[in-house]
Amino acid sequence: EIVLTQSPGTLSLSPGERATLSCRASQSVSSTYLAWYQQKFGQAPRLLIYGASSRATGIPDRFRGSGSGTDFTLTISRLEPEDFAVYYCQQHGSSPHTFGQGTKVEIK
Amino acid sequence: EVQLVQSGAEVKKPGETLKISCKGSGYSFTNSWIGWVRQMPGKGLEWMGIIYPGDSDTTYSPSFQGQVTISADKSISTAYLQWSSLRASDTAIYYCARASPYHYMDVWGRGTTVTVFS
Numbered sequence: 001e002i003v004l005t006q007s008p009g010t011l012s013l014s015p016g017e018r019a020t021l022s023c024r025a026s027q028s029v030s031s032t033y034l035a036w037y038q039q040k041f042g043q044a045p046r047l048l049i050y051g052a053s054s055r056a057t058g059i060p061d062r063f064r065g066s067g068s069g070t071d072f073t074l075t076i077s078r079l080e081p082e083d084f085a086v087y088y089c090q091q092h093g094s095s096p097h098t099f100g101q102g103t104k105v106e107i108k
Numbered sequence: 109e110v111q112l113v114q115s116g117a118e119v120k121k122p123g124e125t126l127k128i129s130c131k132g133s134g135y136s137f138t139n140s141w142i143g144w145v146r147q148m149p150g151k152g153l154e155w156m157g158i159i160y161p162g163d164s165d166t167t168y169s170p171s172f173q174g175q176v177t178i179s180a181d182k183s184i185s186t187a188y189l190q191w192s193s194l195r196a197s198d199t200a201i202y203y204c205a206r207a208s209p210y211h212y213m214d215v216w217g218r219g220t221t222v223t224v225f226s
Binding site: 001032033035037039044045046047050051056086088090092093095096097098099100101102 | 143145157167169170205207208212213214215216217219
């Protein structure tokens with residue numbers, strides 16, 4: 001089973017700041033099979049990024065995914081109030097399709 | 109519009125059976141994977157398994173193999189998650205999601221809350 005470790009656990013930032021979230025895999029993951037999701041409190045998760053760097057439909061360009069191999073990053077260039085949420089990475093190339101434990105982006 | 113509509117919240121006792129549903133619309137249900145994800149109270153997302161309704165090809169996470177059954181009825185565009193004997197530790201929100209051919213989950217249901225207590 002591929003273990004995904006996200007860091008930091010919590011990121012405290014102000015609106016307008018840049019957020020950098022990390023997702024590290026216990027073994028190499030093809031970029032094709034790395035996704036990022038956003039979950040706001042009380043809501044279902046929403047797909048943000050697939051294929052490590054492709055934005056899902058309707059996702060603003062302030063969200064950028066990058067990385068390869070075992071190290072992947074989600075960057076939010078300038079935080080908007082609606083971006084404060086929990087973010088999960090997922091690898092879906094090897095069963096089970098594991099999620100990271102999540103990074104909470106909170107208002108400082 | 110692509111939608112997944114999940115069945116309503118359930119309150120059950122330990123040992124009882126349960127089957128929750130996820131109805132797809134606005135796309136080819138038969139030719140798209142459906143995955144199930146658990147979220148225990150205050151915790152993260154856990155991938156449970158995935159099914160291809162066209163031929164009922166199903167893969168389970170080892171953590172959930174033997175604990176739940178995933179099924180689908182393509183004639184009514186509905187996927188199911190069922191338990192034969194619930195435990196208190198099954199208390200959680202269960203999400204279904206459409207999975208792309210590469211298996212990332214691009215459309216999610218709103219979730220079904222399952223509460224198990226005696």
